[in-house]
Amino acid sequence: xAPVWQTEGFVILPAxxxxxxxxxxxxxxxxxxxxxxxxxxxxxxxxGRFIGDEFAGIDTFPFASTAINLLAVHQRILDLxxxxxxxxxxxxxxAEAWAKYTGACDYxxxxxxxxxxxxxxxxxxxxxxxxxxxxVFLNDVPEELGPPHMVPRKLTDGLPAVPNWFLxxxxxxxxxxxDDSGSPGLYAAEVSGAGPAGTVIAFEAGTFHRGTRLTxxxxxxxxxxLGFRLSxxxxxxxxxxxxxxxxxxxxxxxxxxxxxxxxxFGFPPPGHPYWTPETLAGMARRYPELDLAPWSxxxxxx
Numbered sequence: 001x002a003p004v005w006q007t008e009g010f011v012i013l014p015a016x017x018x019x020x021x022x023x024x025x026x027x028x029x030x031x032x033x034x035x036x037x038x039x040x041x042x043x044x045x046x047x048g049r050f051i052g053d054e055f056a057g058i059d060t061f062p063f064a065s066t067a068i069n070l071l072a073v074h075q076r077i078l079d080l081x082x083x084x085x086x087x088x089x090x091x092x093x094x095a096e097a098w099a100k101y102t103g104a105c106d107y108x109x110x111x112x113x114x115x116x117x118x119x120x121x122x123x124x125x126x127x128x129x130x131x132x133x134x135x136v137f138l139n140d141v142p143e144e145l146g147p148p149h150m151v152p153r154k155l156t157d158g159l160p161a162v163p164n165w166f167l168x169x170x171x172x173x174x175x176x177x178x179d180d181s182g183s184p185g186l187y188a189a190e191v192s193g194a195g196p197a198g199t200v201i202a203f204e205a206g207t208f209h210r211g212t213r214l215t216x217x218x219x220x221x222x223x224x225x226l227g228f229r230l231s232x233x234x235x236x237x238x239x240x241x242x243x244x245x246x247x248x249x250x251x252x253x254x255x256x257x258x259x260x261x262x263x264x265f266g267f268p269p270p271g272h273p274y275w276t277p278e279t280l281a282g283m284a285r286r287y288p289e290l291d292l293a294p295w296s297x298x299x300x301x302x
Contacts, residue, residue: 005084005132009153010203012191017076017136017198026138026197028065029222033057033099036220040101050104054211057104058225060239061095062249068097069253072226073261077134077200081228084132084202092264094118094133094227094238100146102219107146109210111166111186116177118227120235122161123206131236135193135201136224142194144216148201149190151208156186159208166208205236228264241265255289270294 005011029035038044050057062069071077072095081090100107115123118131141147167173169182186208193201203209205227214221229236244250254262259270268274275295283292 002083002086005202005204007153008150009156009207010150010191010201010209011084012150012193012195013080013200013202014195015198016080016200017071017074019198021074021076022071022138022198024067025065025071026222028067029138031064032059032068032097033222034101036101036218039104039220040218050099050101052105054100054105054107054109057099057101059097061241062244062247062253063097064249066249066252066256068224069249070256070261071136072224073257073264075260077136077226078260078264080134080200080202081132085130085228085230086127087230089231089269090228090264091231091233091266092226093131093229093236094225096225097138098223098225100214100221102145102214102216106213107211108168108213110168110171111151111183111190111208111210113164113206113208115161115205116164118205118236118238120237123204125204125206128230129233131205131227131229131233132202133205134203134224134226134228135199136226137195137197137199138222138224139220140196141199141221141223142216143192143212144214145219145221146212146214147192147194148209148211149192150201150203151186151189152191153204153207155189156208231266251287254287259294268295 001011034044034046039047039050061072073092082088114133135148162176163179164177166183166186167178167180168187169184171180173180227238263269275297280292280296
């Protein structure tokens with residue numbers, strides 16, 4: 001797994017999350033998005049939101065579903081991030097849930113890298129400075145439901161940081177971040193990420209990829225997009241969690257999360273000097289259902 005990630009810039013893991021560990025999140029998808037029937041029959045009043053804009057189907061963490069919130073930092077997801085980044089202290093810097101529906105809009109993207117809105121700098125292949133993004137499929141995503149397509153790193157290693165978008169043949173664009181030469185070699189080398197529910201595609205912020213068109217009649221695709229970095233990698237960023245940490249959905253998540261899951265959001269680990277009688281008393285008021293025993297000095301020293 002790790003060698004493929006290092007050489008190719010991505011790894012595709014079919015059904016990485018078992019169905020029984022995915023079911024709680026899938027059962028609560030309706031708290032975020034219309035069902036396929038609700039969208040295509042127009043019976044869900046939320047259906048109009050998804051028309052005409054491929055990014056309109058994105059919800060950002062914390063989600064209306066606590067089960068989906070917990071899935072973003074599922075034990076197997078954290079294990080994978082730690083393995084690929086070769087460190088036991090990883091932080092989640094982005095978490096989005098995304099619904100797409102056949103015919104809602106054109107989801108066929110041009111090849112690009114995500115680094116422009118995932119880091120203040122540029123991607124590095126040095127192990128200490130890598131970021132890992134993950135697509136997590138919440139339902140089966142065959143080719144007809146628009147899986148992402150990836151380009152192996154060996155074909156893109158020589159490309160500079162700018163331009164960032166390489167347009168499909170016959171398309172035109174402008175600006176220093178856009179190349180409209182057609183890039184036939186890159187498009188011919190695409191690898192499909194199609195896979196069953198629970199599939200995880202892990203890739204670097206410097207890996208070229210793109211979303212593809214949904215063609216399945218009455219189709220719907222549900223996925224998550226996660227971003228991880230090392231805890232001391234401060235220039236890799238996308239979301240500031242404190243901005244929404246007063247919302248009930250965040251509090252509900254914290255009350256059910258483990259110390260390891262909370263550490264991925266920036267909570268200091270047990271034993272950190274932040275944890276004092278003062279801060280523990282404050283946390284008990286802010287999160288009254290959170291078991292603070294793991295962070296108490298007596299427990300940490302045990």
